[in-house]
Amino acid sequence: MAERMLQFVRLSQQTPDKRAAAERKADFGEIYQRFSAERATEQASRCSQCGVPFCSIHCPLNNNIPDWLKLTAEGRLEEAYEISSATNTFPEICGRVCPQDRLCEGNCVIEKGFDSVTIGAVEKYITDTAWEQGWVKPPTPVRELAHSVGIIGAGPAGLAAAERLRARGWQVTVYDRYDRVGGLLIYGIPNFKLEKEVVLRRAEQFAKGGINFVLNCRVGEDISLAEIRAKHDAVLIATGVYKARDIGGPGANLGGIVPALEYLTASNRENLGDHVPEFANGTLNAAGKRVVVIGGGDTAMDCVRTAIRQGAAAVTCLYRRDKANMPGSMREVANAEEEGVHFSWLSAPEGFEGENGVVTGVRAVKMHLGLPDATGRHQVEPIPGSGFTEPADLVIKALGFDPEDLPTLFGEPGLTVSRWGTLTIDRRSMMTKLDGVFAAGDIVRGASLVVWGIRDGRDAADQIESYVLAKASSPALAAE
Ligand code: FAD
Ligand code: SF4
Numbered sequence: 406m407a408e409r410m411l412q413f414v415r416l417s418q419q420t421p422d423k424r425a426a427a428e429r430k431a432d433f434g435e436i437y438q439r440f441s442a443e444r445a446t447e448q449a450s451r452c453s454q455c456g457v458p459f460c461s462i463h464c465p466l467n468n469n470i471p472d473w474l475k476l477t478a479e480g481r482l483e484e485a486y487e488i489s490s491a492t493n494t495f496p497e498i499c500g501r502v503c504p505q506d507r508l509c510e511g512n513c514v515i516e517k518g519f520d521s522v523t524i525g526a527v528e529k530y531i532t533d534t535a536w537e538q539g540w541v542k543p544p545t546p547v548r549e550l551a552h553s554v555g556i557i558g559a560g561p562a563g564l565a566a567a568e569r570l571r572a573r574g575w576q577v578t579v580y581d582r583y584d585r586v587g588g589l590l591i592y593g594i595p596n597f598k599l600e601k602e603v604v605l606r607r608a609e610q611f612a613k614g615g616i617n618f619v620l621n622c623r624v625g626e627d628i629s630l631a632e633i634r635a636k637h638d639a640v641l642i643a644t645g646v647y648k649a650r651d652i653g654g655p656g657a658n659l660g661g662i663v664p665a666l667e668y669l670t671a672s673n674r675e676n677l678g679d680h681v682p683e684f685a686n687g688t689l690n691a692a693g694k695r696v697v698v699i700g701g702g703d704t705a706m707d708c709v710r711t712a713i714r715q716g717a718a719a720v721t722c723l724y725r726r727d728k729a730n731m732p733g734s735m736r737e738v739a740n741a742e743e744e745g746v747h748f749s750w751l752s753a754p755e756g757f758e759g760e761n762g763v764v765t766g767v768r769a770v771k772m773h774l775g776l777p778d779a780t781g782r783h784q785v786e787p788i789p790g791s792g793f794t795e796p797a798d799l800v801i802k803a804l805g806f807d808p809e810d811l812p813t814l815f816g817e818p819g820l821t822v823s824r825w826g827t828l829t830i831d832r833r834s835m836m837t838k839l840d841g842v843f844a845a846g847d848i849v850r851g852a853s854l855v856v857w858g859i860r861d862g863r864d865a866a867d868q869i870e871s872y873v874l875a876k877a878s879s880p881a882l883a884a885e
């Protein structure tokens with residue numbers, strides 16, 4: 406091992422090549438190139454094979470990172486793929502969209518003074534190679550079981566549970582209100598971070614493996630939760646969070662002020678070849694417009710960068726704190742800056758100006774950053790007399806998401822929710838207050854990350870299995 410690994414002293418950190426801003430902003434293709442075989446081998450060999458790998462501890466999936474790095478360094482890619490896919494349902498997706506700087510790579514302790522191993526890029530390389538080589542197989546089970554699960558939501562949490570149970574022989578049906586599988590992977594996250602082909606090929610494999618998808622089916626309207634419960638031994642709710650947080654103030658109802666996810670979904674659909682009337686008529690299209698995006702998270706970054714690619718005349722991001730206190734990933738902020746987005750830090754919207762019912766500008770005020778509160782978050786206060794107007798033809802609100810009122814939508818008051826509206830579950834069994842109904846992903850955590858959705862989905866699959874097997878082996882429980 407020693408001669409192949411620990412190469413950090415000789416080899417410096419290399420991240421995958423990034424397309425130049427002028428080139429990449431002209432299309433929606435992913436901005437990072439893939440590692441060459443030689444580069445992946447070299448970069449993997451920088452790992453010092455820590456006895457206590459902090460990278461794995463801080464990966465929500467506890468991936469066996471040092472093992473697959475070593476196998477990659479040795480050119481044993483098929484084995485690297487086996488190990489990486491044993492703990493992660495979508496390693497190629499996490500390699501693309503995880504905020505590695507806050508998770509695995511941010512905790513890589515290679516040695517003081519040396520940059521971390523580029524874990525995410527190697528993970529992506531391993532699995533993209535596995536796809537090319539035909540090593541990625543559908544989750545076809547060795548034997549079929551009679552157990553059946555109904556999963557509501559085809560996002561990462563629902564799909565991770567579906568894959569795990571199907572591979573073990575379960576009869577799996579996934580219900581989703583959308584016409585495509587993937588949840589926010591398909592209609593939220595833009596192509597330049599995650600090309601849709603990467604999601605669609607997974608969906609195809611799952612269908613080949615026998616997972617039954619019931620699409621265009623909104624549970625609570627097209628079918629009730631009670632009907633789904635009656636069809637299956639257990640149910641998993643993985644519906645994510647979609648209710649956009651709104652902003653009030655004078656002029657908030659003017660035309661041209663739109664929620665972020667509607668805007669991003671329209672763009673993703675267009676890129677998938679759908680005809681989107683609101684894109685065609687300009688309502689959800691930034692071409693030629695002065696665009697203001699309100700918010701400082703990753704969704705805001707996705708909006709500003711989408712607007713640039715659609716050919717906006719100018720794009721400004723309005724955020725009430727400063728750059729250092731922004732919730733969005735610094736990598737994405739840097740990418741946005743390179744692509745020509747203007748950031749108006751410490752600026753809070755107070756209202757909107759308009760003409761003939763359509764927005765013409767955002768009225769904002771400059772903020773002063775105060776001392777941090779008990780949670781460590783800096784409080785902000787308006788600076789008197791600092792008001793200004795940011796001209797805008799399209800305003801995109803990216804202020805975060807809350808859960809829908811599921812007990813009402815599903816007609817099940819027995820489902821309980823937290824004060825934030827997320828579903829409450831038993832932390833160990835992952836079951837809601839309804840017998841045999843489990844929940845996972847953003848609908849439990851609140852808006853989170855793809856990798857946490859995968860983790861929750863996999864854990865929920867294990868809990869569902871234990872529940873159904875216990876019930877099947879206990880006549881008293883089965884009779885309930
Ligand atoms: P979702 O992915 O939201 O999937 C839920 C599914 O349930 C959807 O398909 C929905 O149609 C379906 N559904 C909802 N209600 C019903 C119903 N009543 N009946 C039937 N189906 C229903 N995370 C990262 O790690 N990296 C990123 O770069 C990143 N970028 C993001 C960008 C944007 C714009 C957004 C909004 C989020 C981003 N995230 C990112 C967060 C990440 O996408 C989510 O945390 C993750 O997708 C949550 O997975 P989930 O399966 O819980 O829910
Ligand atoms: Fe890092 Fe995400 Fe991969 Fe875990 S899943 S190793 S956090 S990129």
Ligand code: SF4
Nearest residue numbers: 452453455460513514
């Ligand atoms: Fe390798 Fe860094 Fe993980 Fe240590 S923390 S095992 S050096 S990737």
